[in-house]
Amino acid sequence: MSMFTFCLVKTYKVKYNLYIDILKGGRGVDILVCIKQVPATTKVKVDEKTGSLVRDGVESKLNPYDLYALETALKLREELGGSVTVITMGPPQAQAIIREAYMMGADYGCILSDRAFAGADVLATAYTLSQGIKALDRDFDLIICGRQTTDGDTAQVGPSIAEFLQIPHVTWVREIKAVDEHKIVVQQDMGDSYAIVELMYPCLITVDKDILEPRLPSYRLKLKTADRPIPMYSLANLEDKDEERYGLNGSATQVERIFPPQENVHQEIWEGTSEQLTSNIFNMLKDKKYI
Amino acid sequence: MGYRKLTEEDIGVLREICSEDRVYVGSEINEDFSHDEMVEYGKFMPEVVVEAKSIDEVSRIMKYAYKNRIPVTPRGSGTGLCGGAVPIHGGILLSLALMDRILEIDEDNMTAVVEPGVLLMDLTKAVAEKGLMYPPDPGEKSATIGGNVMTNAGGMRAIKYGVTRDYVLGMEVVLANGEILELGGKIVKNSSGYSIKDIIVGSEGTLGIVTKLTLKLMPLPERMISLLVPFGGLDECIEAVPKIIRSQIIPTAIEFMEREVIEAAEEYLGKKFPDKSADAYLLLSFDGSDTEEIEKIYERVAEVCLDAGAIDVFIADTDERQESIWDARGAFLEAIKSSTPSMDECDVVVPRDKIPEFVKFVDTLEERYEIRLRSFGHAGDGNIHVYVCKDDLDDETWKHRRDKVMEAMYNKSIELGGQVSGEHGIGHAKIGYLNDALGHVYMDLMRSIKLAFDPEGILNPGKVF
Numbered sequence: 001m002s003m004f005t006f007c008l009v010k011t012y013k014v015k016y017n018l019y020i021d022i023l024k025g026g027r028g029v030d031i032l033v034c035i036k037q038v039p040a041t042t043k044v045k046v047d048e049k050t051g052s053l054v055r056d057g058v059e060s061k062l063n064p065y066d067l068y069a070l071e072t073a074l075k076l077r078e079e080l081g082g083s084v085t086v087i088t089m090g091p092p093q094a095q096a097i098i099r100e101a102y103m104m105g106a107d108y109g110c111i112l113s114d115r116a117f118a119g120a121d122v123l124a125t126a127y128t129l130s131q132g133i134k135a136l137d138r139d140f141d142l143i144i145c146g147r148q149t150t151d152g153d154t155a156q157v158g159p160s161i162a163e164f165l166q167i168p169h170v171t172w173v174r175e176i177k178a179v180d181e182h183k184i185v186v187q188q189d190m191g192d193s194y195a196i197v198e199l200m201y202p203c204l205i206t207v208d209k210d211i212l213e214p215r216l217p218s219y220r221l222k223l224k225t226a227d228r229p230i231p232m233y234s235l236a237n238l239e240d241k242d243e244e245r246y247g248l249n250g251s252a253t254q255v256e257r258i259f260p261p262q263e264n265v266h267q268e269i270w271e272g273t274s275e276q277l278t279s280n281i282f283n284m285l286k287d288k289k290y291i
Numbered sequence: 292m293g294y295r296k297l298t299e300e301d302i303g304v305l306r307e308i309c310s311e312d313r314v315y316v317g318s319e320i321n322e323d324f325s326h327d328e329m330v331e332y333g334k335f336m337p338e339v340v341v342e343a344k345s346i347d348e349v350s351r352i353m354k355y356a357y358k359n360r361i362p363v364t365p366r367g368s369g370t371g372l373c374g375g376a377v378p379i380h381g382g383i384l385l386s387l388a389l390m391d392r393i394l395e396i397d398e399d400n401m402t403a404v405v406e407p408g409v410l411l412m413d414l415t416k417a418v419a420e421k422g423l424m425y426p427p428d429p430g431e432k433s434a435t436i437g438g439n440v441m442t443n444a445g446g447m448r449a450i451k452y453g454v455t456r457d458y459v460l461g462m463e464v465v466l467a468n469g470e471i472l473e474l475g476g477k478i479v480k481n482s483s484g485y486s487i488k489d490i491i492v493g494s495e496g497t498l499g500i501v502t503k504l505t506l507k508l509m510p511l512p513e514r515m516i517s518l519l520v521p522f523g524g525l526d527e528c529i530e531a532v533p534k535i536i537r538s539q540i541i542p543t544a545i546e547f548m549e550r551e552v553i554e555a556a557e558e559y560l561g562k563k564f565p566d567k568s569a570d571a572y573l574l575l576s577f578d579g580s581d582t583e584e585i586e587k588i589y590e591r592v593a594e595v596c597l598d599a600g601a602i603d604v605f606i607a608d609t610d611e612r613q614e615s616i617w618d619a620r621g622a623f624l625e626a627i628k629s630s631t632p633s634m635d636e637c638d639v640v641v642p643r644d645k646i647p648e649f650v651k652f653v654d655t656l657e658e659r660y661e662i663r664l665r666s667f668g669h670a671g672d673g674n675i676h677v678y679v680c681k682d683d684l685d686d687e688t689w690k691h692r693r694d695k696v697m698e699a700m701y702n703k704s705i706e707l708g709g710q711v712s713g714e715h716g717i718g719h720a721k722i723g724y725l726n727d728a729l730g731h732v733y734m735d736l737m738r739s740i741k742l743a744f745d746p747e748g749i750l751n752p753g754k755v756f
Contacts, residue, residue, distance in 0.1 A: 219590075219606060
């Protein structure tokens with residue numbers, strides 16, 4: 001059964017005075033942020049023959065959507081106290097994004113890395129992350145993910161983690177309406193409407209782009225955290241050691257072919273006075289029934 | 292300097308030279324042609340607007356104008372800031388905006404041959420696709436290359452790469468009498484007589500009309516990184532600039548900005564800036580061939596900044612992070628403009644070691660003259676833009692205070708060994724200041740040069756002098 005039933009859906013009057021429920025002197029909120037390393041360019045080339053991404057010489061970066069998740073976590077910590085931990089799954093070089101999260105202000109980090117995890121689809125990735133989260137020696141109140149990644153673009157890993165952990169979740173959060181040490185109230189973008197949802201901890205949210213402007217990595221924090229360890233967890237550290245649940249073996253889906261979408265290169269160039277051009281645009285939009 | 296009014300016959304000839312649909316008179320003329328970005332300096336309608344499409348048309352128009360002593364004001368996108376492309380004596384406004392073809396990108400000689408109406412942003416994009424860079428980077432990307440050349444535009448990367456003049460290798464120019472002249476070419480060195488092309492660069496359309504340009508290109512750096520450096524106060528911030536320069540590491544840009552301007556840009560763009568904790572910021576950029584190389588360089592500069600009292604050094608190492616800063620930087624001018632009904636600007640340039648003194652001086656003027664000032668600029672090359680805002684002052688008080696504060700800034704700049712304009716030019720708005728700054732010997736020499744090029748005084752009259 002879906003964990004959606006655990007969400008208490010209420011409609012609140014919009015309160016602009018946020019963070020009103022802060023309990024002073026409490027233990028704060030322990031937040032986990034799931035992050036991913038992605039190619040640094042948006043112009044990823046696809047090998048037309050093999051259908052795989054050409055990764056040679058392509059630099060990596062922290063998934064831009066995850067920056068919003070991390071910023072949200074850091075702001076909540078500033079308000080409530082507590083801690084921010086980041087977790088990623090990937091090859092050892094993905095440690096670079098944990099380092100980067102330290103430079104933005106994360107307290108702890110951890111990387112899940114094992115050959116057995118390679119080739120994971122959404123399901124296997126979410127399962128691995130959920131196992132990793134259980135293996136950490138901290139009970140998290142709130143898990144925050146970015147809305148999606150810029151390489152996979154499925155937007156499914158966040159909610160799938162919540163299902164595996166059996167905790168409630170809300171996706172596409174565009175605003176935090178209120179928060180305290182027991183619950184969080186968020187505004188969810190449903191496309192044509194907004195839902196205001198209150199969730200008790202532990203819970204998971206995925207946040208939308210532009211919920212907050214992400215801070216930049218700090219050189220002072222770079223110096224300060226240069227020696228901070230990044231624990232690496234392998235299959236041996238996880239509760240479920242069944243290799244069939246991980247990586248390619250544990251994937252329910254397989255990529256058949258990757259190909260670049262057809263580019264629409266049709267162009268029309270109009271010339272004329274502003275009045276003529278304005279009426280041209282108007283007529284075209286009308287003909288195409290856009291207006 | 293009186294010029295006769297254009298007649299039906301004149302218009303007829305122009306229509307014969309260009310096709311009829313590229314000649315506009317009376318109410319057909321778009322009001323935009325009467326001013327540039329600074330409406331404050333007045334509106335002057337041309338008698339006729341002609342959109343030329345070829346060098347032959349430009350030459351024939353000039354021959355006719357020369358014979359009949361009709362003033363001709365050449366114009367690109369009209370994004371100037373000193374009234375340079377505004378027809379203050381009426382006559383013909385000669386738009387070169389339709390001459391916008393990129394004729395060649397020569398990867399062997401690393402040159403581009405373009406028509407003057409090519410937009411800066413289009414050139415940048417076209418050469419980048421071939422792994423090349425046109426280094427001058429003025430803030431206004433919709434300006435034409437012709438306009439950039441005529442004002443010797445500078446921009447953000449001047450500290451490392453220089454200004455427009457450094458990248459003009461050759462040009463085809465139509466003189467006042469319609470003669471066509473080829474200057475320079477795809478050559479790296481040239482000791483063959485006076486460099487007339489270098490006099491034409493920055494001449495604001497008063498010596499000739501450029502119809503083709505050969506530009507020098509550079510290899511496109513593979514990596515770029517920006518540092519946003521917050522400081523507790525303006526003094527510490529601006530005093531760090533000479534220290535960075537002395538460290539002998541050359542950033543591509545050193546920009547300085549204050550919190551108020553950043554907030555104005557946030558409001559204008561409806562987009563948040565990544566940090567607002569400090570009163571003043573430096574924005575530094577570095578380019579290089581790989582990330583490790585750039586990292587080593589920026590770490591040294593970061594240490595210099597921290598020693599100079601920086602609160603922290605923020606690292607913008609991805610496209611998104613750079614955009615979050617540079618989008619705001621690009622909107623400063625428009626943001627300030629939209630915050631006040633009228634404004635004036637000062638584009639002085641001072642020697643780089645005098646930047647702190649000049650900026651600190653400007654900081655005292657707001658109180659002294661009771662007028663709102665906003666400044667930002669290319670701290671690394673000594674070129675600071677100060678905007679004087681009218682706000683709710685009445686016209687008389689505004690004019691009085693504005694003139695006082697402008698005079699104070701220009702005097703200070705000259706005292707420090709600076710110049711009236713770093714990159715925007717003189718146009719008709721800054722003539723008085725130029726006269727004061729350069730003195731009569733220099734101005735007389737310029738007048739003699741003008742006379743040699745344009746004895747009838749028809750090319751962009753009323754500008755520079």
